[in-house]
Amino acid sequence: MAVTETRIVTQRLRDFPDDxxxxxRYLATGGxxxxxxxxxxxxxxxxxxxxxxxxxxxxxxxxFGTGQxxxxxxxxxxxxxxxxxxxxxxxxxxxxxxxxxxxxxxxxEGVVISAFxxxxxxxxxxxxxxxxxxxxxxxxxLAEAYERGFVGPDVLGSGFDLEIxxxxxxxxxIAGDETGLMESLEGxxxxxRIKPPFPAVQGLYAQPTIVNNVETLSxxxxxxRMGGExxxxxxxxxxxxxxxxxVSGHVARPGNYEVELGVTFRDLIYGLAGGIxxxxxMKFFIPGGASSPWLLPEHLDSPLDMDHVQNDLKSMLxxxxxxxxxxxxxxxxxxxxxxxxxxxxxxxxxxxxxEGSGWIERVLWRILNGRGRPEDLDLLLDFGDxxxxxxxxxxxxxxxxxxxxxxxxxxxxxxxxxRDEVEQRTGATRAGLERRVTVPMPEVx
Amino acid sequence: xxxxxxxxxxxxxxxxxxxxxREIIALYPHSKSAVLPLLHLVxxxxxxxxxxxxxxxxxxxxxQPAQVLGTCSFxxxxxxxxxxxxxxxxxxxxxxxVNGGPELYDALQQRYSEDxxxxxxEVECLAACDQAPVLQVNYEYHGPLTxxxxxDLVEDYKxxxxxxxxxxxxxx
Ligand SMILES: Cc1cc2nc3c(=O)[nH]c(=O)nc-3n(C[C@H](O)[C@H](O)[C@H](O)COP(=O)(O)O)c2cc1C
Ligand code: SF4
Ligand code: FES
Numbered sequence: 001m002a003v004t005e006t007r008i009v010t011q012r013l014r015d016f017p018d019d020x021x022x023x024x025r026y027l028a029t030g031g032x033x034x035x036x037x038x039x040x041x042x043x044x045x046x047x048x049x050x051x052x053x054x055x056x057x058x059x060x061x062x063x064f065g066t067g068q069x070x071x072x073x074x075x076x077x078x079x080x081x082x083x084x085x086x087x088x089x090x091x092x093x094x095x096x097x098x099x100x101x102x103x104x105x106x107x108x109e110g111v112v113i114s115a116f117x118x119x120x121x122x123x124x125x126x127x128x129x130x131x132x133x134x135x136x137x138x139x140x141x142l143a144e145a146y147e148r149g150f151v152g153p154d155v156l157g158s159g160f161d162l163e164i165x166x167x168x169x170x171x172x173x174i175a176g177d178e179t180g181l182m183e184s185l186e187g188x189x190x191x192x193r194i195k196p197p198f199p200a201v202q203g204l205y206a207q208p209t210i211v212n213n214v215e216t217l218s219x220x221x222x223x224x225r226m227g228g229e230x231x232x233x234x235x236x237x238x239x240x241x242x243x244x245x246x247v248s249g250h251v252a253r254p255g256n257y258e259v260e261l262g263v264t265f266r267d268l269i270y271g272l273a274g275g276i277x278x279x280x281x282m283k284f285f286i287p288g289g290a291s292s293p294w295l296l297p298e299h300l301d302s303p304l305d306m307d308h309v310q311n312d313l314k315s316m317l318x319x320x321x322x323x324x325x326x327x328x329x330x331x332x333x334x335x336x337x338x339x340x341x342x343x344x345x346x347x348x349x350x351x352x353x354x355e356g357s358g359w360i361e362r363v364l365w366r367i368l369n370g371r372g373r374p375e376d377l378d379l380l381l382d383f384g385d386x387x388x389x390x391x392x393x394x395x396x397x398x399x400x401x402x403x404x405x406x407x408x409x410x411x412x413x414x415x416x417x418x419r420d421e422v423e424q425r426t427g428a429t430r431a432g433l434e435r436r437v438t439v440p441m442p443e444v445x
Numbered sequence: 446x447x448x449x450x451x452x453x454x455x456x457x458x459x460x461x462x463x464x465x466x467r468e469i470i471a472l473y474p475h476s477k478s479a480v481l482p483l484l485h486l487v488x489x490x491x492x493x494x495x496x497x498x499x500x501x502x503x504x505x506x507x508x509q510p511a512q513v514l515g516t517c518s519f520x521x522x523x524x525x526x527x528x529x530x531x532x533x534x535x536x537x538x539x540x541x542x543v544n545g546g547p548e549l550y551d552a553l554q555q556r557y558s559e560d561x562x563x564x565x566x567e568v569e570c571l572a573a574c575d576q577a578p579v580l581q582v583n584y585e586y587h588g589p590l591t592x593x594x595x596x597d598l599v600e601d602y603k604x605x606x607x608x609x610x611x612x613x614x615x616x617x
Pocket of ligand 3: 091093541542
């Protein structure tokens with residue numbers, strides 16, 4: 001059976017591709033009705049009975065329960081801040097970009113409801129600097145929302161006041177990490193902070209702060225509209241609702257597809273995205289952004305379920321970016337290119353990440369260019385062991401943020417699935433390798 | 446020893462932009478948060494960020510110039526040397542990589558290496574991988590492109606048939 005999209009967050013922008021971003025279209029399609037409804041509830045009702053009950057988990061990468069995160073705010077400590085993570089930089093993720101450009105009011109409505117629910121009166125939208133049109137659209141939408149009283153000193157006459165500040169980044173993947181984002185917003189280098197204290201307790205300007213992804217917050221109006229329990233009926237297990245998956249690489253119809261969680265990778269890649277062009281075979285795919293370990297064609301029938309992908313496949317759904325590579329691709333080349341990305345974006349605060357990421361890039365480069373040495377695979381795993389002791393899954397880490405462990409994902413992909421190829425190119429023997437670090441293998445799902 | 450006299454930094458921002466800068470600063474609970482927006486403002490106006498401009502931003506925010514430099518130098522969008530009127534940013538991350546991104550970058554790099562008007566740079570994923578291989582001209586997206594079509598496109602910007610944003614991505 002052919003799978004179809006389940007459009008919730010992307011409904012308007014698909015139905016009205018020409019003007020989904022305008023206030024007129026937004027209002028004509030039920031926009032800001034959820035806000036009216038939410039203002040009639042108490043903050044606790046929104047947090048507990050709607051958002052927590054919906055089972056919504058963050059769409060930014062870590063998949064943390066949204067209602068649960070909000071509940072970590074220490075009672076009675078004010079001011080509190082809400083930061084919208086619109087810094088989308090995880091390679092091959094392009095869903096927030098679309099939501100910002102094409103349905104900015106949906107995001108703003110989500111922000112106002114969420115701010116009301118967590119009793120916050122100043123919110124920041126930290127938008128990736130390169131999103132010029134996105135920033136323009138959000139700025140325009142904000143101006144309209146202020147003008148019509150959806151944002152401002154007295155939201156729809158409820159007495160609730162909220163300022164929303166649009167803040168442009170300036171080119172740094174690491175500003176997407178929630179603590180890097182707060183540093184950047186404070187005018188500093190976007191270098192992540194050690195946790196604890198967690199942002200909910202001490203975040204922006206050392207005040208309680210919630211950081212949520214664009215897609216997460218864009219879903220909130222729909223949870224209010226449908227009711228949290230109704231939303232939770234969609235999806236599978238603890239992965240409720242729908243998610244937007246960005247599919248790219250070697251596929252016939254690259255693009256964003258919103259599906260109910262629980263459909264399979266095959267449905268997504270071969271059904272919706274049209275599979276690999278010209279009858280070529282798939283070599284491997286990356287299920288959740290550059291930071292997630294790779295999977296093989298034999299994993300295609302696994303469901304898009306955050307827990308299954310993490311626990312059984314030892315990878316992650318991460319940011320929902322699915323990259324597809326056909327049989328013509330050299331996996332070492334892809335691993336090298338990804339490692340170059342991480343080496344470039346490492347902020348340099350932790351030694352294992354700063355040094356390791358650069359070394360991984362250089363060693364993969366020499367393997368790629370036929371100058372690999374027998375000890376190279378061992379060496380790569382050694383760098384990894386410094387960052388992710390034992391190379392277990394989910395990753396433990398010696399570093400401040402999750403970028404460090406992410407640098408290992410391409411290496412883990414190579415060692416799990418293309419070890420023979422790499423050994424051949426480096427002249428290594430397996431006996432030599434197993435002296436040291438091994439990589440846990442996923443169960444084939 | 447008497448401390449060195451605090452000299453007024455030379456003015457870089459125009460009167461209009463200075464007024465804008467003051468409005469931006471007022472948006473934030475703590476003024477230091479305005480570092481990035483003010484640097485964007487400078488770059489919108491000047492096309493790059495000079496030491497004098499950083500001194501002016503520092504003075505506006507009550508910071509040391511070195512603090513502004515420390516932040517500024519972390520972010521790839523901020524140019525601390527003059528760049529061309531057009532900045533062409535070509536993505537070579539993996540979805541573009543397997544769809545001709547590196548070839549696009551090489552072709553443009555060679556074509557414009559001697560052209561002071563055009564700066565070609567290699568960038569990481571631009572979050573538009575469905576258009577791979579993709580590039581931005583002053584933060585306006587174009588893709589998918591062949592090297593030939595990309596050169597025509599840059600020429601259209603050069604000749605004024607297309608109107609570029611500023612090198613910080615604002616509208617003129
Ligand atoms: C290196 C790094 C980059 C990240 N980039 C992003 C990003 O671009 N967008 C995003 O929403 N979250 C990103 N995250 C995750 C954020 O830290 C945070 O978990 C998320 O914004 C929380 O929102 P959510 O709970 O709604 O998902 C990144 C994390 C790391 C470690
Ligand atoms: S893990 Fe890497 S990117 Fe993250 S804080 Fe440490 S050095 Fe910076
Ligand atoms: S990989 Fe080029 S835009 Fe994402």
